[in-house]
Amino acid sequence: xxxxxxxxxxxxxxxxxxxxxxxxxxxxxxxxxxxxxxxxxxxxxxxxxxxxxxxxxxxxxxxxxxxxxxxxxxxxxxxxxxxxxxxxxxxxxxxxxxxxxxxxxxxxxxxxxxxxxxxxxxxxxxxxxxxxxxxxxxxxxxxxxxxxxxxxxxxxxxxxxxxxxxxxxxxxxxxxxxxxxxxxxxxxxxxxxxxxxxxxxxxxxxxxxxxxxxxxxxxxxxxxxxxxxxxxxxxxxxxxxxxxxxxxxxxxxxxxxxxxxxxxxxxxxxxxxxxxxxxxxxxxxxxxxxxxxxxxxxxxxxxxxxxxxxxxxxxxxxxxxxxxxxxxxxxxxxxxxxxxxxxxxxxxxxxxxxxxxxxxxxxxxxxxxxxxxxxxxxxxxxxxxx
Amino acid sequence: xxxxxxxxxxxxxxxxxxxxxxxxxxxxxxxxxxxxxxxxxxxxxxxxxxxxxxxxxxxxxxxxxxxxxxxxxxxxxxxxxxxxxxxxxxxxxxxxxxxxxxxxxxxxxxxxxxxxxxxxxxxxxxxxxxxxxxxxxxxxxxxxxxxxxxxxxxxxxxxxxxxxxxxxxxxxxxxxxxxxxxxxxxxxxxxxxxxxxxxxxxxxxxxxxxxxxxxxxxxxxxxxxxxxx
Numbered sequence: 103x104x105x106x107x108x109x110x111x112x113x114x115x116x117x118x119x120x121x122x123x124x125x126x127x128x129x130x131x132x133x134x135x136x137x138x139x140x141x142x143x144x145x146x147x148x149x150x151x152x153x154x155x156x157x158x159x160x161x162x163x164x165x166x167x168x169x170x171x172x173x174x175x176x177x178x179x180x181x182x183x184x185x186x187x188x189x190x191x192x193x194x195x196x197x198x199x200x201x202x203x204x205x206x207x208x209x210x211x212x213x214x215x216x217x218x219x220x221x222x223x224x225x226x227x228x229x230x231x232x233x234x235x236x237x238x239x240x241x242x243x244x245x246x247x248x249x250x251x252x253x254x255x256x257x258x259x260x261x262x263x264x265x266x267x268x269x270x271x272x273x274x275x276x277x278x279x280x281x282x283x284x285x286x287x288x289x290x291x292x293x294x295x296x297x298x299x300x301x302x303x304x305x306x307x308x309x310x311x312x313x314x315x316x317x318x319x320x321x322x323x324x325x326x327x328x329x330x331x332x333x334x335x336x337x338x339x340x341x342x343x344x345x346x347x348x349x350x351x352x353x354x355x356x357x358x359x360x361x362x363x364x365x366x367x368x369x370x371x372x373x374x375x376x377x378x379x380x381x382x383x384x385x386x387x388x389x390x391x392x393x394x395x396x397x398x399x400x401x402x403x404x405x406x407x408x409x410x411x412x413x414x415x416x417x418x419x420x421x422x423x424x425x426x427x428x429x430x431x432x433x434x435x436x437x438x439x440x441x442x443x444x445x446x447x448x449x450x451x452x453x454x455x456x457x458x459x460x461x462x463x464x465x466x467x468x469x470x471x472x473x474x475x476x477x478x479x480x481x482x483x484x485x486x487x488x
Numbered sequence: 489x490x491x492x493x494x495x496x497x498x499x500x501x502x503x504x505x506x507x508x509x510x511x512x513x514x515x516x517x518x519x520x521x522x523x524x525x526x527x528x529x530x531x532x533x534x535x536x537x538x539x540x541x542x543x544x545x546x547x548x549x550x551x552x553x554x555x556x557x558x559x560x561x562x563x564x565x566x567x568x569x570x571x572x573x574x575x576x577x578x579x580x581x582x583x584x585x586x587x588x589x590x591x592x593x594x595x596x597x598x599x600x601x602x603x604x605x606x607x608x609x610x611x612x613x614x615x616x617x618x619x620x621x622x623x624x625x626x627x628x629x630x631x632x633x634x635x636x637x638x639x640x641x642x643x644x645x646x647x648x649x650x651x652x653x654x655x656x657x658x659x660x661x662x663x664x665x666x667x668x669x670x671x672x673x674x675x676x677x678x679x680x681x682x683x684x685x686x687x688x689x690x691x692x693x694x695x696x697x698x699x700x701x702x703x704x705x706x707x708x709x710x711x712x713x714x715x716x717x
Contacts, residue, residue, distance in 0.1 A: 104602045108588070115590035384586040387547060388647075389575020389603045391568055483547040487582070 105394055109402035112374070113409070120406065123370055126363045127410030127463065132418035134356050134459050136425065139449030141349045143426075147447060148345075149338050151285045154227045157337040158196075159320035162186060162329040163313045167200075175202050175215070176265070179310045185324055186314050194319065196223035197311035199301050203264040205294070207252040215293040216264060218301030225317045228289065232279040233297045240276035240300060245290025249281045256281060262294070266306040274304070360466060368470040371403045375474045383487030396475045403471020407464040425449055494654060494687060495521040495544055500553035502539050502710075513539040515710035516553070521689065523654070526681045527703035528690035536710040537691035538659055544689060545578055545657045546570040558654060575603050579648030579686075581658035585640040587632040587647075593619070594628040597646045604651060618650040622676055638669030645673065649680055655687045662694050674700045 113120050167178035182190065182197050189195035199218040204211055219226075221234035233241045240262070244254050254260075256278050263273040276296065284290055302308050316323065316331070323331035375382070385395050429446030502514040514536045521527060529537040542548040543555050546562045547570075555562040558577055565573065574580075579600075587596050597618050601611045619625045622642035632640055641661060648656050658677070662670035678700060681688050690697055698704060706714035 104599075108590075111590040380584070380586055381588060384580075384582070384588070386571070387545070387574060387580045387582075387586075388600050389571050389578075391571045484542050487547070487586075 104390075105397040105401050109398050109405055112398070113402050113405050116370075116374075119370060120409070123363075123366050123406050124409045124413050126366055127406055127467065128414035128418065130356070130359050130363050131410060131414040131459060131463060132421065133359065134463075135418070135451060135456055136422055136449060137352055137356075138349070138455050138459070139422065139426070139451045140430065140447060141345055141352065142452060142455060143448045143450040144348075145341065145345050146450070148285075148341055149334075152288075152338060152341060153318070153334065155284055155286045156226065156289050157315065157334060158225050159316040159318040160323060160331055160333045161313045161315050161337060162195075162324070162326060162331050164311070165328050165330060167312055172202065175200055175312070178312045179267075179305075179307055180328060181309050182311050182314060183324075183326055183329060185326070186329070189316070190220075190314070193222075193224050194317040196220060196225035196315045197298060198313050198315065199298055199305070199307065199310060200312040201264055201301060201305050203262050203294070205252075205260050205262055207254070207260070212252070213292075214262075216262070216301055216304075217293055217295050218298035219295055220298045225315050228284065228295075229280055229282055230295065233295065235279070237277075240274055240296060241279040242276040243280040243282055243295040244278055245287075245293070246281055246283045247287060247290045248292065248294070249278070251291075254278050254281065260294075264304055266304065268306065272304065360463065364466055364470045367403055367406050367467055368474065370406075371399060371471045372474040374402070375399060375477060379481075379486040382481070383483050383485075386483040387487065396472070399475035400468060400472045403475075404464065404468040406471075407460075407467035410463075411460055422449070422451060426451065492522040493520050494523050494558055495519070495689075496554075496556040497540070497544070498554045498556075500540075500543060500550040500555050502536070502543060502548070503551045513710050514543070514550070517707075517710070517712055519705065519712065519715070521687060524681065524685040524687060525703060526678065526688045526701060527705060528692055528697060528701040529705050529707050530693055530698055530701075531707035531713070532693060534709075535707040537693075537707055539710075540707070541657050541659055541689060541691045544655070545580060546573050575600065576651075577654045579651070579653040579656040581641070581644050581648050581656060581661045583660035583663045585632070585637075585644045585664075587640055587643055589632055591631075592628065593624060593630050593632070593635070593643050596632070596643055597650050600647060600651050614650050615646075618646040621649060621680060622646045636669075637664050638666070638672065641665060641669070641673055642676065645676060645680075649684070649686070652684055653686060655689065657689050657691075659691045660694070661690065662692070662697055667696060670694070670696045 164178045164180050166174055168174045179199060186195055190197055196219065201216045203214050203216040205214050206212070219230060221230045230243060233243055235241050242260060248254070258278045260276050260278065261273060262276050263271060265271050282290070302310060314329065323333070382395055385398070386392070426449050429448040432447050497517050497519040500514050500517045501512065503510045503512050517540060529540055531537055539548065543550055543562060544557055546557065546565060549563045557573065560569070560573055562570070588599065591599065594615055597615045598611055601614060606614070616625065619628055622645050624639060624642055624646065627635065627639060632643070635643065662673060665673065674697060677688055680686060690701065692698065702717065704714070704716045705712060
């Protein structure tokens, strides 16, 4: 109690030096909590888009399908199993056929993935209604990034070349009927969406699909050896890994900032210990044991962390709450980052995040305050009183 | 411990490392002090006055010989026990006052009692009494920076006396004070010595202090060169 009182009075007595340290530490608190809050919010918000527009309740993949092997695409198709067909009829599953094709935008050859989807399906929330047409012209929907990259506009006519299942090349003209504004880059870049029945006809693969998206109401996935089920966890792993990688990158930033703040506290305490040698000697002469003196200086340093919590609360809580309420606007250029960013990203602050950050910084500040204080133990009272 | 004897110095030698050799600050000092003495070590700089005071105050230990204070051998005390001895029975007055700058006068005087874990009510009364002894009752809320040198030293005396220690050790207590303040402080200490039977030991080469001493021990090169009552 004496140590606490003396430490507090010393701290307040140090004036501007204390408040500068406290200010820097409070900034670190707010920055770490805000930044980690962004990452906390990123996963549920990006995965919500991916679930809504790409994976729904999970996907049954044809056994040969590998999204990372373009050469496997041509062999990744099969007749939709009857049990899944029943779900498709009830609109609780949506088959997608994927084939390789080639387009020639502005006279340049460009490989694309042709994705056939039933325009009437409601399992995925993507704007495919305009693919439902009686016109003989092949309707095509392109994603925003794909359109932007190739200069596509609604009404543009594209020549598409593909190979049917027998290996025979064929070509047709198609018309862009929709530019899809999606936040999920994996259903956008390098692909064109066309009606499923048209792609099945073009590839001579009637009733076949590459994957079947299960509705979000799926309870127990069907056990189909030819069509292994991939759950949400599996399909969202890329996002999880990417956020994890970004979070690790963020830690380096915190480490540097924290290091600088701790250096300031350490410096202050080293200075205090050597500038206040006589005071230390006096405390010893008055009967304070060495551990008591160490406690004074360690608590004094640790109090920087506590005062910083108070200061961070003063200006940090309004900032953090405001950004959690209003969200952080994500520029459309962020669509190219490979993550399904929402228009506004809302940070999420958990008690663990706040408590953990405070605990880590408090611990670090206490340790760096203890280190110079420990030097006192090596001094004789007569030496420090001199 | 002989009747009334509270400090016994037996053939105490204190050496400090100096360069490759050693410096002998105390060279076979033999002294005893009884309860209520008002004594001082006098002599030129480097004669061993402060070193002897430090040994008696358990701030330092003898290299050889035995220093017994209130029945406890200073050289054998652990750091904790030495701190306890200082806390419970010894008061220190320094040349430069050594007040805690962030504390008020009241809190500075109260500090030794906090270390003694004295109840708050008793503490408050003891502090006010001590401030009255030194005539600073009206300054209890002031900070040391707001006081004159003489007032600071009187606060230091109050801090040393507040726990009514058996021994007060004063190292050049008037070195930074003018004649008027020096006399005032010495008179205060003399009064406290008479009223509370506290033993006062000084280290000084100030004539003003020397005139007040009831016993003058002259040190030269770490040896006792004279002991006059």
